[in-house]
Amino acid sequence: MECLQKTKKKVLMKGNYAIANAAVMAGCECYFGYPITPQSEIGEFMSGKMQELKRAYVSAESELAAINMVIGACSTGAKAMTSSSSCAVSLMQEAISYASADELPIVLVSVMRGGPGLGNIYPSQGDYNQAVIGGGNGDYQTIVLAPSTVQECVDLTYKAFYLAHKYKNPTILLADGLLGQMMEPVEFTEYPYPEIDNSSWALSGAKGRNGRIIRSYAPLAENQCVFLNKLYGKYKQIEENETEWEEIDTEDADIVLISFGSPSRNVKSAMKICRKEGLKVGFLRPITLWPFPSKRIAELSKKVKMFLDIEVNMGQMLKDVKLAVNGAVPVEFFNRPVGNPPEVDDIVNKIREIMK
Amino acid sequence: MAVQTFKLPKSLKEGAKFSFCPGCDHGVAVRILAEVLDELGLTENTITATSIGCSVTIYDFINVDAIEAPHGRALAEATGIKRARPDKCVFTYQGDGDFASIGIGESLHCALRGENITAICINNTTYGMTGGQLGPTTLLGQKTTTSPTGRNVEYYGYPIKIAEHIALCDGTAYSARVSLDTVANIKKAKQAIKKAFEIQMKGLGFTFIEILSTCPTNWKMTPEQAHDRVRNQMMEVFKPGVYKDITAEKTV
Ligand SMILES: Cc1ncc(C[n+]2csc(CCOP(=O)(O)OP(=O)(O)O)c2C)c(N)n1
Ligand code: SF4
Ligand SMILES: [Mg+2]
Numbered sequence: 001m002e003c004l005q006k007t008k009k010k011v012l013m014k015g016n017y018a019i020a021n022a023a024v025m026a027g028c029e030c031y032f033g034y035p036i037t038p039q040s041e042i043g044e045f046m047s048g049k050m051q052e053l054k055r056a057y058v059s060a061e062s063e064l065a066a067i068n069m070v071i072g073a074c075s076t077g078a079k080a081m082t083s084s085s086s087c088a089v090s091l092m093q094e095a096i097s098y099a100s101a102d103e104l105p106i107v108l109v110s111v112m113r114g115g116p117g118l119g120n121i122y123p124s125q126g127d128y129n130q131a132v133i134g135g136g137n138g139d140y141q142t143i144v145l146a147p148s149t150v151q152e153c154v155d156l157t158y159k160a161f162y163l164a165h166k167y168k169n170p171t172i173l174l175a176d177g178l179l180g181q182m183m184e185p186v187e188f189t190e191y192p193y194p195e196i197d198n199s200s201w202a203l204s205g206a207k208g209r210n211g212r213i214i215r216s217y218a219p220l221a222e223n224q225c226v227f228l229n230k231l232y233g234k235y236k237q238i239e240e241n242e243t244e245w246e247e248i249d250t251e252d253a254d255i256v257l258i259s260f261g262s263p264s265r266n267v268k269s270a271m272k273i274c275r276k277e278g279l280k281v282g283f284l285r286p287i288t289l290w291p292f293p294s295k296r297i298a299e300l301s302k303k304v305k306m307f308l309d310i311e312v313n314m315g316q317m318l319k320d321v322k323l324a325v326n327g328a329v330p331v332e333f334f335n336r337p338v339g340n341p342p343e344v345d346d347i348v349n350k351i352r353e354i355m356k
Numbered sequence: 357m358a359v360q361t362f363k364l365p366k367s368l369k370e371g372a373k374f375s376f377c378p379g380c381d382h383g384v385a386v387r388i389l390a391e392v393l394d395e396l397g398l399t400e401n402t403i404t405a406t407s408i409g410c411s412v413t414i415y416d417f418i419n420v421d422a423i424e425a426p427h428g429r430a431l432a433e434a435t436g437i438k439r440a441r442p443d444k445c446v447f448t449y450q451g452d453g454d455f456a457s458i459g460i461g462e463s464l465h466c467a468l469r470g471e472n473i474t475a476i477c478i479n480n481t482t483y484g485m486t487g488g489q490l491g492p493t494t495l496l497g498q499k500t501t502t503s504p505t506g507r508n509v510e511y512y513g514y515p516i517k518i519a520e521h522i523a524l525c526d527g528t529a530y531s532a533r534v535s536l537d538t539v540a541n542i543k544k545a546k547q548a549i550k551k552a553f554e555i556q557m558k559g560l561g562f563t564f565i566e567i568l569s570t571c572p573t574n575w576k577m578t579p580e581q582a583h584d585r586v587r588n589q590m591m592e593v594f595k596p597g598v599y600k601d602i603t604a605e606k607t608v
Contacts, residue, residue, distance in 0.1 A: 030440050056439035060432070061465040068429040068462075072405060072436025075423040080440065098426050203421035203437070205444055207400040211369075213415045214423040 010185035015150045015175060016041035018186050019109055022157035023081055024049055026191045030056035030080035032069035034088065037121045038177035039111035042083040063091040067108070071095060074104040075214050077202030079161055083109035086127055087118055090135065096170050097136025101216035105164035109157070109173045111180040114338040122339040123177035125261055128316035131174045132290045139228055141235050143171040143242070144289040146260045150184035156287070162193035167238055168201070174289060178262045178340065239291040246285040247296070249275065253282030255355060256300055258321055259310040260286050263341030267310050270347035279355055289317070297324035308332045308354065312341055365390035367399045372417045379579025381536045381569035382410055385478060386417055388546040389449065393420070396553055402445040405433040409451030410484045428459030431466040434473045445557060447474040453483045456518050457492040463522070470527025470561040474552045477518060477564070480571040481590065488574025492516045495593055515593065519566040523599035529561030531600040535568040535591065537583040548598070560602060568594055
């Protein structure tokens with residue numbers, strides 16, 4: 001697979017390759033990874049491209065090793081990433097907790113498949129909780145970006161590197177097997193964000209200064225209190241500055257459909273059909289799963305009659321929607337436990353049924 | 357006659373107080389490591405990935421850039437550092453549990469890839485920091501808090517000979533086992549560490565030093581008794597020597 005660099009025209013590309021190419025274009029200096037379907041093409045692409053460009057690439061012996069290699073590289077201020085899926089991302093939870101405490105800009109591309117356990121390689125949204133809540137220890141929060149098209153995979157890969165370095169915070173691009181495997185026309189612009197200067201904290205050798213320490217060990221409880229308050233101050237800033245979502249036709253809506261990632265495309269189509277039938281249906285798609293657009297959903301809950309949350313899992317984002325709505329109006333749920341998104345017709349029928 | 361006054365290595369932080377128990381060999385190991393960094397002029401060009409164990413706060417003593425890796429992951433983080441910044445001197449300082457138990461995968465693969473990194477492993481035949489439980493190098497018959505009647509093969513299997521295993525990896529340039537029980541052996545240990553860093557800076561591959569060390573606290577011994585144990589029991593199983601040195605004509 002060729003690295004396209006900047007493209008003038010749109011090219012047809014598989015989501016996984018698009019993510020990898022975007023990472024290269026974002027200036028990713030180091031890739032470390034271990035194969036797992038449905039994202040192995042990312043590592044395959046990187047193995048050739050990074051060597052060609054004389055950047056760092058390691059076929060790591062495990063996901064434990066891969067993500068800790070990312071931490072090591074990021075500790076020097078480098079742009080570094082790994083990619084993985086579901087059961088293998090489970091192995092990375094300890095490191096994500098460490099990287100959060102260390103405030104390191106690690107980038108993880110997580111392409112969801114079916115779970116729990118080994119599950120299967122069908123698309124899924126079953127790792128919303130794994131990404132947004134996380135399975136590591138202690139109080140921490142990762143930034144989570146959720147693309148819904150292959151083009152958005154590109155745009156949000158750029159953004160993932162930018163936000164990770166801007167806030168020195170672990171950042172996850174949460175795609176799914178459908179996006180990873182499907183082909184769509186995409187365009188690659190230059191990396192659109194400013195480069196962040198890491199020189200004030202990165203490890204570079206203690207030349208003419210004392211050694212810098214990146215650590216999480218905090219033997220004194222008082223120090224840990226100060227640190228956590230500071231960390232949560234940063235999270236508050238991220239919530240204020242970076243919450244992103246797409247919203248359509250909510251002005252006069254009686255019901256607002258909420259959906260993220262690739263299934264949101266069918267949800268949007270269903271909304272359009274309902275509108276033609278005269279039903280007052282709006283649409284909201286969180287692009288940042290954390291920070292979550294809770295404020296906007298809370299505002300909407302004052303004017304709409306109900307929400308319908310649609311996911312390909314057993315109802316993980318649903319809890320965040322309900323928290324935001326806070327009982328103001330009913331929140332209905334429609335899902336497929338795993339696999340392809342619910343069909344447009346089925347969504348339309350569900351909307352008709354609950355709006356009766 | 358000139359009198360040699362006691363001088364701290366420049367690579368040690370001013371006023372740093374070791375947090376190791378009295379009589380523990382960790383302190384000696386950290387000191388000779390600092391001396392080597394001084395002598396090779398590496399202090400200002402070094403990054404270390406520290407480990408979890410009694411050595412966790414080594415960054416409070418040695419004045420180099422440092423990141424604290426999770427338990428067992430030091431050589432993965434060191435790999436990330438070295439690949440991102442190949443001109444830096446990169447080392448890890450790990451316990452036997454960190455290196456050879458929870459981190460054995462990272463350790464072997466780092467050696468197999470031939471990363472230009474120096475790893476120092478403090479073998480004290482126990483998980484010192486957590487209170488002296490059975491670890492990967494606990495000797496047969498050795499009593500620990502999780503082998504109350506002594507290590508038997510039935511329940512626990514065998515201890516690992518780390519330096520020999522690392523020497524078997526094709527990416528390893530240097531693998532040696534040393535001890536700190538006599539002044540002469542401390543000098544040898546320092547020479548081995550120095551050699552390892554020199555080989556790293558020439559870019560010849562992975563370098564490794566296993567240091568037989570005491571844990572008087574968990575062994576419930578005086579420092580003197582502990583050094584006797586290193587000589588009489590540990591060295592019987594873990595024989596000191598250079599197991600691989602691609603820069604030498606002949607090795608053990
Ligand atoms: C993942 C994980 N498991 C367990 C621990 C608890 N723990 C801390 S240090 C240690 C053992 C360290 O032993 P060793 O590496 O031999 O170092 P020593 O203290 O003997 O120098 C353990 C089990 C931990 N911190 N992290
Ligand atoms: S517990 Fe053992 S290894 Fe740890 S500092 Fe004390 S004597 Fe040394
Ligand atoms: Mg030990």
